[in-house]
Every structure is written in structure tokens, then in C-alpha cells.
Amino acid sequence: MSKIPYKIYLNESEMPTAWYNLRADMKTKPAPLLNPGTHEPMSASDLAPVFCDELIQQELDNDTRYFEIPEEILKFYKMYRPSPLVRAYCLEEKLGTPAKIYYKFEGNNTSGSHKLNSASAQAYYAKKQGLKGVTTETGAGQWGTALSMACSYFGLDCKVFMVKVSYEQKPFRREVMRTYGASVTPSPSMETKIGQKILADHPGTTGSLGCAISEAVEVATSTPGYRYVLGSVLNQVLLHQSVIGLETKAALDKYGIKPDIIIGCAGGGSNLGGLIAPFMGEKLRGEADYRIIAVEPASCPSFTRGKFAYDFADTGMVCPLAKMYTLGSNFIPAPNHAGGLRYHGMSPVLSQLYHDGYMEAVSVPQTAVFEAAEYFARVEGILPAPESSHAIRAAIDEALKCKETGEEKTIVFGLTGTGYFDMVAYEKFHDGKMEDYIPTDAELEASFATLPKVE
Ligand SMILES: *Cc1c(COP(=O)(O)O)cnc(C)c1O
Numbered sequence: 001m002s003k004i005p006y007k008i009y010l011n012e013s014e015m016p017t018a019w020y021n022l023r024a025d026m027k028t029k030p031a032p033l034l035n036p037g038t039h040e041p042m043s044a045s046d047l048a049p050v051f052c053d054e055l056i057q058q059e060l061d062n063d064t065r066y067f068e069i070p071e072e073i074l075k076f077y078k079m080y081r082p083s084p085l086v087r088a089y090c091l092e093e094k095l096g097t098p099a100k101i102y103y104k105f106e107g108n109n110t111s112g113s114h115k116l117n118s119a120s121a122q123a124y125y126a127k128k129q130g131l132k133g134v135t136t137e138t139g140a141g142q143w144g145t146a147l148s149m150a151c152s153y154f155g156l157d158c159k160v161f162m163v164k165v166s167y168e169q170k171p172f173r174r175e176v177m178r179t180y181g182a183s184v185t186p187s188p189s190m191e192t193k194i195g196q197k198i199l200a201d202h203p204g205t206t207g208s209l210g211c212a213i214s215e216a217v218e219v220a221t222s223t224p225g226y227r228y229v230l231g232s233v234l235n236q237v238l239l240h241q242s243v244i245g246l247e248t249k250a251a252l253d254k255y256g257i258k259p260d261i262i263i264g265c266a267g268g269g270s271n272l273g274g275l276i277a278p279f280m281g282e283k284l285r286g287e288a289d290y291r292i293i294a295v296e297p298a299s300c301p302s303f304t305r306g307k308f309a310y311d312f313a314d315t316g317m318v319c320p321l322a323k324m325y326t327l328g329s330n331f332i333p334a335p336n337h338a339g340g341l342r343y344h345g346m347s348p349v350l351s352q353l354y355h356d357g358y359m360e361a362v363s364v365p366q367t368a369v370f371e372a373a374e375y376f377a378r379v380e381g382i383l384p385a386p387e388s389s390h391a392i393r394a395a396i397d398e399a400l401k402c403k404e405t406g407e408e409k410t411i412v413f414g415l416t417g418t419g420y421f422d423m424v425a426y427e428k429f430h431d432g433k434m435e436d437y438i439p440t441d442a443e444l445e446a447s448f449a450t451l452p453k454v455e
Contacts, residue, residue: 006089008251010082016246017074018066019239021058022277023349025284028356029062030235030348031323034310039454042320049221050228054125058236067239069121076120076153077243080109085251085412086380092399094379099402101395102259103415104248104275105382110176113340113385113417114271115146115231118240122229123150132225133157137187137212140166140339141173142385142417143231148182158182159226161189161215165206166339173421187212194218194316208332209343214316232268233313233322233347241274248412249278259290261398263413265390266294266303266361267340269347275414276359283358292359293398294350295390297369299437300333302326302346303354303361305444310454311345321452324351327439328447334437336366337425338386344447364393365436370429372396373419385417386425 023029032041047056058067069077088101106114126134133156138144144160151158160182167174167186174184187207188195194214198205205211213230220228231237252259262279264272272294282288294303302325312329313319326345327333333342346354353359366386373389375396376382384392395413402409419426428434 004087004255004257007084007086008254009084010247010250012078014250015077015082016069016243016250018068020066020242020246020277020281021061021064021239022242022273022280023062023235024065025281026352027284028352030352033320033322034454036312036317036319036321039321050217052122052125052129052131052227054128055122055236058239059234070124073121073124080116081243082247083108085248088380091376091379095396095399095403097399097403098406098408099399100408100410101399102410102412104244104412105415106244106271107382107385107415107418111142111146111149112420113142113146114241114244114274115143116149117243117274118231118237118270119143119146119150120153121240123147123154123156126227126229127154127156131156131227133159134227134229135159135161135216135220136229136231137161137163137209137216139163139209139342141170141177141421142340144177144182144184145173147229147231148177148180151182152180159216159219160184161187161212163187163207163209163212169424170421187215189215191215192218194318198315208315210315210329213314214318217314217318232270232343233345235349237270238273238277238347238349241270242277244271244274244414245277245279248275257410258288259412260409261291261293261411263293263295263391263394263398263411265341265387265414265416266296266346266350267387268343268345269350271414271416273347273350280353280358293394294354294359294361295394296361296363297336297338297341297390298363298365299336299439300327300342300344301363302344304363306346307448307451308351308355309451311451313345321454322348324348325354326451327444328450330450331447334439336437337422337428338366338369338390340387341390362394364390365438367429367434367436369393370426370434374429382415383419384415385419386422388414388416391415
């Protein structure tokens with residue numbers, strides 16, 4: 001067969017036209033969201049004040065295998081998709097590994113990450129419902145940036161609560177959001193009741209994702225014509241992100257390539273859930289087998305050290321309870337530099353699959369992640385996001401194992417975004433000032449003790 005090109009692109013006609021719902025092939029379905037007060041499963045009407053109607057249908061549907069992608073979203077996707085699947089020849093050569101390494105690069109759009117795949121879908125459905133706008137939270141800013149782009153395209157108002165420490169430390173992302181017309185408020189703020197309470201209880205706090213979620217939900221549910229949208233964790237987000245995996249599989253199939261190992265970083269689980277979707281589907285149906293590896297920061301190890309239990313999605317405890325691998329909604333991870341991976345919980349879909357033994361997880365300390373990031377930048381050219389670099393770390397480690405054993409495994413990993421807005425983190429790394437914070441068992445136990453008791 002001819003040499004595999006450096007970049008495998010799909011033609012427009014080969015692009016996926018439907019999202020794949022992995023839940024349809026799961027024997028044990030992810031546990032339902034529960035009402036935080038009554039502990040009863042949330043129905044569509046319970047969720048209606050918070051989320052858009054059509055997204056609620058997607059959220060609750062464990063059976064429909066394919067959801068057609070609306071024409072308007074396909075049009076938007078075509079501005080920056082298909083994303084390339086790159087054969088990392090230079091990296092392979094430099095490592096001296098017999099492994100074949102591919103990465104799916106999602107950083108090729110202005111927001112700089114995969115998050116635009118779901119932001120555009122969520123903005124479209126909000127507009128279709130005739131809403132005025134949406135609210136959300138953002139940590140490091142990737143989700144807020146993606147959502148503000150999608151909202152300006154579809155003509156929706158966008159209110160972003162940005163974790164205060166990022167708001168102050170990442171002025172450039174904030175200004176990108178404002179360029180696309182979003183309003184950006186540092187969280188916790190005095191604009192919401194929950195923000196006022198958090199500020200009274202913890203004066204001087206620099207905020208957290210859980211806290212910003214509570215504020216965004218409060219504004220959405222108390223402002224007519226607004227709903228709340230979330231950039232990860234939820235089933236609907238994994239559904240939209242399946243476009244990553246479907247493109248990857250189509251590109252590999254074009255050249256008859258079958259991966260052995262599929263690797264992705266895991267914050268709330270959306271890029272990984274999307275990347276693995278069609279492969280995991282084959283695995284669940286018994287048609288093929290793959291090793292699937294989630295990579296998380298050692299400072300926020302939901303899979304590798306968390307508990308599989310019902311927990312709050314937010315610090316304010318206003319959101320539904322989700323059954324997931326969690327460190328406890330009170331857990332405030334150390335300020336590591338992969339903001340997009342600093343969430344206490346994990347997608348219920350991936351949590352169930354991990355619990356049932358369909359995938360593995362590893363955690364990596366951040367200096368090892370930045371070593372891999374810099375190595376990759378120098379060899380492959382792309383300056384990776386710190387989040388994405390978790391996957392790079394694991395892919396390099398697997399490729400080095402192949403070097404020892406001589407196995408020619410095919411490794412595919414998700415390169416979720418670029419790191420241009422993360423240069424302060426790179427600076428710390430270069431100056432030798434980066435620390436590897438790892439929570440103690442006692443800290444985790446204290447947080448587990450606050451998990452809600454659900455029968
Ligand atoms: C948000 C983000 C992640 C982590 O989110 P998931 O929902 O776990 O995919 C990873 N990489 C980048 C670049 C991000 O912006």
C-alpha cells in the first residue's frame with residue numbers, strides 16, 4: 001500500500017452527517033440525573049427551566065443510535081472541519097519507536113479547541129427554540145470562547161461567568177470572548193444570590209468551576225428567555241463530540257488502519273467520549289477490541305482516585321446529582337495549569353464504561369506533562385494546550401514501551417487544542433517553578449465525607 005500521508009483529510013462528502021450516541025450500545029446505561037432535593041430521576045419537564053428542550057431530549061435518550069446533524073450546524077462545521085488526522089512521522093522517528101502514532105488535531109479554529117463542536121450545536125438549538133440567550137461558566141476560558149463564537153454566529157446573547165482567578169490571569173481569552181460579543185463576569189460575583197453567599201462565606205476566594213456553574217444556572221433560571229449550557233460532562237456534549245471519533249474512524253478506514261490504543265485527556269470527559277465513541281461502540285458490540293486510555297492530572301484524579309457515586313455537579317448544590325467518578329463537589333484542586341481538567345467529576349457515560357472495565361485510566365504529574373508538551377512542540381511543530389499534553393505524555397509513554405518490546409502498535413490520540421493562551425504556564429515550566437501537587441488520601445477522604453447520601 002502507498003505511504004500513509006502526513007495528514008489524512010476527509011472530503012466534504014465523507015464528513016459525518018449524524019452524531020453517534022454511544023449509550024445506545026451500552027448494556028449498562030449511565031445512571032439517570034437525580035433531583036438534588038427529592039433524589040427522584042429528573043424528567044424532561046424538571047430540566048426544562050435549565051436546558052433547551054431539544055438538548056434535553058438528547059440528554060435523556062439512551063436508545064437512539066444516530067442523531068442527524070442539522071444542516072445549519074453542518075454548515076458551521078464546514079468552516080473548520082474536517083480536522084486533520086496527522087501521522088506523527090517526526091515524533092516516531094525522534095522517539096525511535098516502531099509504534100505508529102496518529103493524532104486528531106482539534107485546535108484548528110479560533111477558539112483553539114474541540115469545544116466549538118458542541119458550542120455550535122447548543123447555540124443552534126437555543127436559537128431554534130426562540131430563546132434570547134444562554135449563560136455558562138468558563139474556567140481557563142476555552143469553553144467561553146467557543147460559546148461566544150457560536151452565539152455570535154447564530155445571533156444569541158451570551159453571558160459567561162469566568163472563574164475569577166482566570167479572569168484576572170487570562171485577560172486575552174476574556175477579550176476574545178468580548179470580541180465575539182459575550183459579556184464576561186468574574187465569578188463569584190455580587191450579581192447572583194449564590195455568588196453573594198459564597199463571597200460572604202469565603203471572602204477573597206478566587207473562585208472555582210463549581211461556583212461559576214451555580215451562578216450561571218441561577219441567572220439562566222431567573223431570566224426569561226435564557227437557558228444554561230455546559231461544555232462537558234453531559235451526555236449531549238459527548239454526543240456532539242462524537243464527530244471527532246467519526247471523522248477519525250472514517251480517515252483510518254480509508255487506509256485500512258486499525259488502532260490498537262486510543263488515548264485522550266479527560267477533564268469532564270467530552271473530547272475523550274467523542275474520540276472513542278465509534279470505537280467503543282464496536283467494542284461494546286463485540287466487533288473489535290481496543291485499549292482505551294483516559295489521562296488525567298495527578299492533582300485532580302477523578303478516575304484513578306475518585307469514588308463512583310452520586311454527587312453534585314456544582315459547589316452551590318443547585319444542579320442535578322450525577323452518578324460519576326468524583327472527588328467530591330467540595331474538592332478544590334490545586335491551581336495546576338490545565339484549567340480544562342480541573343473538574344471534580346467525570347462524564348456519567350465514561351464513568352459507567354470505566355466502572356464496567358471497558359477502559360483504563362492513568363494520572364500524570366504536570367511537570368511530566370510539560371516535558372512532553374515541549375518535546376512535541378519541538379518535534380511536530382504544534383504548540384499544544386496543557387490539557388492536550390496529558391494525552392501526548394501517555395502516547396509517548398506507550399510508544400516508548402513499544403520501543404522496548406519491538407511491537408508495532410498503532411496509537412491514536414486526541415490533540416484537543418493549542419496552548420497560545422497558556423504561556424504563563426510554559427513560563428513557569430521553563431523557569432523551573434512548576435510544582436507537582438498531588439492531593440493526600442486524607443484530603444480526598446475529607447471531601448468524600450461530604451458526598452450526598454443517595455439510596
Ligand atoms: C476543556 C478542554 C479539555 C477537557 O475537557 P473534556 O470535556 O474532558 O474534553 C481538553 N483539552 C482542551 C484543549 C480543552 O479546552
